[in-house]
Amino acid sequence: MLLVAGPDDCGVAEEVWRAWHGSVLVRHDLRGLADGVVRRWVDAEVETVELAHGCVSCTLRLDLVPLLERVGGRAVVALDPALDLEHVCLALDEAGIAVAGVVAVVDARTWLADATGDETMAERGLAAADTDERTVAQVVVGQAEFADAVVVDGTADPVLDAVLDRLNPLAPRRARSGLDVAELLAAVPADARRGRVDDGFDPLVCGRPPLGSAHGVCVVRVAESRPFHPMRLHLAFDCLLEDVVRVKGRVWVVSRPEAALWVESAGGGLVVHDLGPWPAPGDRAQEVFAITTTPAAAERVAGALRAALATDEELALADELEFVDPFAEWCDEAESC
The missing domain is CATH 3.30.1220.10 (CobW-like, C-terminal domain)
Incomplete structure (x- = not known):
């Protein structure tokens, strides 16, 4: 199973799905989660799922995990912004569902401002619940840091490149324009994270980031x-x-x-x-x-x-x-x- 996280107006998840033959494409819309309602797409088929409790953990436990078990894990999951990437991977690991890779989409036009800002997910209209206190920075930085591969949508920015080089030195990074999904996935190193969540005592950084400064970073x-x-x-x-x-x-x-x-x-x-x-x-x-x-x-x-x-x-x-x-x-x- 492959996870695609981050803003995906540019259609990266669909392109990954088309390149991974025999897979299904899964999406969730959690904007109605507080009312116990989740909209879910499997390929082009949409369904409304009603949950007894409107929360992210119920969405994972009662909908996403059983669905992936039914399709044998051969799926590309485009994550709703309300779903925390590490929590998803923990839930999948507990269910015995292997993550083949995580692809993060980075919007070159907004990522640096988001990554250094203090706007909350609630202020952005993307909160998972009334108690969700995450900032947009925590989400976008966590996605890029946790990913096995990164796709950058937009014009190249040397400052952004310098940050990503130091944030996640192991992940191959490609521009959205002319993206070759098969080549990108093949470039993921054998020792990539692939959904593994650190326990707090692991090395602070995976790989060897450049320690010198570049473009002010x-x-x-x-x-x-x-x-x-x-x-x-x-x-x-x-x-x-x-x-x-x-x-x-x-x-x-x-x-x-x-x-x-x-x-x-x-x-x-x-x-x-x-x-x-x-x-x-x-x-x-x-x-x-x-x-x-x-x-x-x-x-x-x-x-x-x-x-x-x-x-x-x-x-x-x-x-x-x-x-x-x-x-x-x-x-x-x-x-x-």
């Missing part, structure tokens, strides 16, 4: 053994939300030495999760990877993170000091601890 890597001061790290997060495409990192704070915290941002959207205990004591270290669109943003991010590290004096008095820990509240709100 920079990579920041912060790797330190000493912990962060919890409140200074919390305050440093403001630096991660301007002229920054992506931040990913595993960190620890001096007040919670046993906990591995996951930090991830895209544009103006930021999430923090508790991954649980470190797999081994020697793994406890700061590792943060960021992609910025300006050198000034790269310097700001690196400086803010390093300034948030605990000092020698704070480490020496760690057992005596009472640190204010904002991350406990964040994790409680996310119900991820």
